[in-house]
Amino acid sequence: MVRARKTSKERSPMGTWFLRIVKTVVIGGFLSVMVLGIFVAIARGEIDSFEDLKASPNGQMIRVRAADGTVIQSLGPSFGRWLTVNQLPSEMTDAMVAVEDRRYYLHPGVDPIGITRSFYVRAIEGRWTQGGSTITQQLARNIYLNNNKEFGRKMREIVLALAMETKFSKEQILELYLNKVYFGGGAYGVDAASRRFFDHGAETLSLAEAAIIAGMVKAPSRYSPTADAQAARDRAGVVVEVMQDAGMITAAQAASVEPAEVRLAAESPQNSVRYFTDWILPQLDGLMDETEKPIDVWTTLDLKMQRAATAAIAANVPRGAQGALVSIDRDGAVKAMVGGTDYVSSNYNRAVTAVRQPGSAWKLFVYLTALEAGFRPEDMVEDKPVEIEGWQPKNSGGNYAGSISLRTAFAYSKNTVAAQLGQEVGTSSIANMARRFGITTPINTLPSMVLGTSEARVIDMTQAFAAVAAKGRNVTPYGIIKVTTIDGELLYAARPSSSVQLVDDWVAGAMTDLMQTAVATGTGRAANIGRPVAGKTGTTSSNKDGWFLGFSSGLTTGVWMGRDDARAIGGLEGGRAPAQAWAAYMRIAVANRPVEKFATEVTFPERLEGEEPLLGEQEEVPLVDEFGMPIEGDPVMEDPGLVPTTEPEPLDEAFIERAIGGRREPRPAPEEEDPRALPRPFG
Template sequence: MAIRRGERSRKRKRQETSRRAEREKTQSGWRLWLRRGIVWGGALALLGVIALGSAVLFAARSMPNYSSLMSSQNGQNVVVRARDGTEIVVLGPSYGKWLTSEEIPQSMKDAMVAVEDRRFYSHFGVDPIGLMRAVYVWGTGDRRLGATSTLTQQLARNVFLNSNRTIDRKFREAVLAMALEAKFSKEQILELYLNKVYFGGGAYGIDSASRKFFSHPATELSVPEAAIIAGLVKAPSRYSPTADVDAAVGRANVVLQLMREQGMISHSEASVDLDTVKIKGEGGQNSVRYFTDWALPQLDLLLPYDSYEPIEVWTTIDLGMQRAATAAIKANVPSGAQGAMVSLDRDGAILAMVGGTDYVATNYNRATESVRQPGSAWKLFVYLAALEAGYTPDSTVHDEETTINGWTPRSSNYAGAIDVRAAFAYSKNTVAAQLGNEVGFGTVASMARRFGITTPISTYPSMVLGTSETRVIDMTRAFAEVSAGGRSVEPYGIVKVATTDGRVLYQHAQARSNQLVPDYVAAGITDLLQTAVNTGTGRAAQIGRPVAGKTGTTNSNKDGWFLGFSSGITTGVWMGRDDAKPVSGLQGGTAPARAFAAYMRYAVRDRPVEEFDTDVQLPEWQLEPDDEYLYGDPQDYYFIDENGNLVEPSRAGDDRDALTLPDDRTATPVPRQQPAPARPQPAVPSPTPQAASDDFLERATGGDLPQDRPTPRRNATPGQ
């Protein structure tokens, strides 16, 4: 028994000894790995520090000196000038006077440090405390790692890097920040930062920002003004005092509160009083920016090469006319609607452009980008085609109920037999429909193309009433070409581009002008346009001197137009809602015509009065009596159908002697050569409407004509 108890005791001791040995072995292995981890970790950390130090040392040695950093600029500076040389806007970076650390107000330094980097004077370019706090906040629930950039890091990014949010960029930013701290003093770094940081609106540096927002140099900044500027760094567009005063003041109060908490200012200074802060208005940033937004992108095509050197751009804009145009639109546009205006000189120079009632509220340019139905203003092309086909202002037409391919144009009353002049002046829809049908809807579309309309054009019957959408600038161009006697006009806005040292990079050359229609057609349509203003729908556009123009109104008063010219200036006005909803009382002869008159009184005040040339000198083939039209051999004539195709007598029917011009002139004969008198031919009605041929027009105008004549679509759904 005693032996067995002894054996059990010895066995337990051996087991305890074994377990103790295993525990010691395990502890020894854990300590070993811990020691190894510490050694290897320390070695890797040392290598990392050496590598980082080497990178910082290399960056510091290769970094430009202080004077080079002072002179470096970001981006291209563009000064835009009016036609008289007046500076109207500066785009791109704007740099004020460089202020030394001693010249910068202490309140400006304190405000920037308080809001952007409170430990600026204690860290070495990277803030470890701020970084650890950001990581802790991120690790405890906030999925977004907060920003940890110090002022020095921001300076490194602005001067040397881009704004991409990548690990690689952040590492290089940290290295460069430490290199800056190693090479320059804190005061130098803060001086560089305050003279280079972006504050919005193209302003770089506190002096540029102070002049832009407060109209005085940064050396005169007050504590509230310094807080407003310091608050812009976080979001320049959101906190701009010229865009949103309340947002700017709210952000400035946050800056002042931080300054008070850090003991930089007293409690009484920790708020912004707008009575003592005078914020500069935007001034030239409104209205004229519609024009600069349209014109300046053209520099990519006009300049011979890419360059970042500062340039000056001389434009065609007249500041007085621009102010008058803006005032005319604002004073006459109906409540809730928008307005647009384009004004061209006789050579195509844009004198004024208004793309909306408020550029700050919306920079959408309705003068050059928006496409809207022109209504009866489109009848310009219908009557041009009719005059070219042989009608005159005195020709008799009939205002009566008319149906074309199932479409009946609406009319409040019918005047019966009237002349073309009266039909145009009172914008008779039935007459326009008859003329369009007679000359061919494809011919009307081709005429619009000839006069510069670039948008799609329908050839349904209702197109004569302006159902095809177009742009204000294109319609204004068409009327300017009528004003020019039927010659082409190319709108332009840039006269010259030069460097700041006077080297000319681009000089506008007048585009070659082509005769679009014969002189007698231009004179005839000018007669009609003048009558429309004198006695017709455009009477509100009268300005005490000769004016020619046309109104346009679309269904349900959704759009109102007036386009016209006087003394060499052509102006187009459009009004309506962006959502194309009806505008109560809006008609082309009301608000748009009044805005036209208000602007034109100013625009032409220094120009001599010019009478219009409305003396219609018809060509010989139109002056001959009707019964002499087809004298001679029919082989000497051909006809043009509505699609622009030749119809020769010998191929048009079985009986060539039966082909002659009907009394209603649905076909227009054009002599191939001067015909000899011969027997008259019996008349048979022609089934298709006709117009004057391209061959005749080229002889009459002395130049080639556009060939894109869309084919009319038959049996199309009306009203498109």
């Protein structure tokens, strides 16, 4: 018996819904393709011709000016020749395609595989680490768009890329890309890059040279051979491996490449101003849309202060170490920035990029939290051996003073007191305070965090101290005042940042009082400059990092010194070389500013009768940003490392006698004429 076939009315409900979904998807996909096709057709008509794009300048003419109008850097069109794909060595074109867009000749301008991988990595790691952009997309962005990471900009980029693929051949697109992409050092295009870094035209590039140039596109400032030769060599090795994996070169060719043997062109003289311009120039993409007209970028940099900062770091940094300095005015204007001892040998900006442990400078957040929780500068605390969850913090020299005031504990940077405060107010509350004051790097909440085991940037730490100087209100560092065309048309003007009260003014005033004592009689005595100064030293274990941060007359400055490889180095205590460099700079920087007394006469909220300042473990509160908004998924580093400070011992005889239980002859003051010959502190 033959079973009758089911009619459409007899189909199961699940089958009916499945068919509806399939139809909806097919129709939706068809309509999406139609809409995309319309947009691509419109964009195709608006794209310049190939000859017009060739004739347009390779990059934008940019003049960067200091606060007084002096031109401190000029960037302009590439000085290289326009070269066709056939004029370039195949090694150059193959290297670029291999490392930037391996499926370049297979996709229509957008690579679905690359986009899928990018979204997959985003879902796994929680952040964008792979862009998925093709060479055509990069070209569209470089010519017509900016680098803002916005969904709308990404969609325009995709439409333009598809349109360019319909208008130009693959060879034409690759030619435009190779002659327009930015390689760093002001060089646009492979010929400009070849002349800039190897002192010859791109027609004669070797495989090793081509690999170095191709490797720079991902991050020009990081992989420039004149910025970091080792990083450039390592990146070139990656490019060669990718070329071999793609079948563009043989294993024997790959083995013969020696990037370390490539002769680099002589570097033209530079100075520390470039650290500042390297910091502000990438910000232009987010400030304006103008990418063709020549522009002037007016900045906050004070050349006199910059020269003083450069000289102060050079004169005081211990041999073999690096130094960094950031100086911020009361409104957030960055007046000076030094990212290292020599821009020529390394353009790595330690002032804004490097993350280092701040040591006892982190106690700023410990004491801010304690003051906000009810402690007062004159409250008595016990400087004694303590053990917290198996951790036993030590004071510099291993001495303990017994019952002392909170003011004295801060002035002499007592680690045991900071550890006890951390237990009383809660390390999460301290981390919360650091977040409020602008620390953006991961913060651990282990007991040892009170001694600065979490890494931070110099500019972020300086910003935090500037907020205390501003009576507890946030200060946002900025470097660009305005951007105009060379004809004077205003393209961008800085606006005052929103003002947020981070802590009550009485908390900031009490903190300033403590820091003023640290400079007047404590570990920061070397920072005295003959006018009111408030600041804090910082030293990490084995003298790997030395800090001094402080403010005077409305100017806040942070100084860091250390080695890039984090090896210990003598004379790096925060109260020595960093404080001396700070003082040398600030004497000049504030010379023409009026002397200002600090507002340390504050009125504390009244305590309830019988209330004690030691309130026990506080409730662990969620972290918030500098505007008081909760932070979700804040990174926490589990670093149990101990970072004892090594600041100089106090010279007050009564204090020394009480701390060590006997008399000691005071050591002579160090001679400032030869900072590298300073005697080590006793203890």
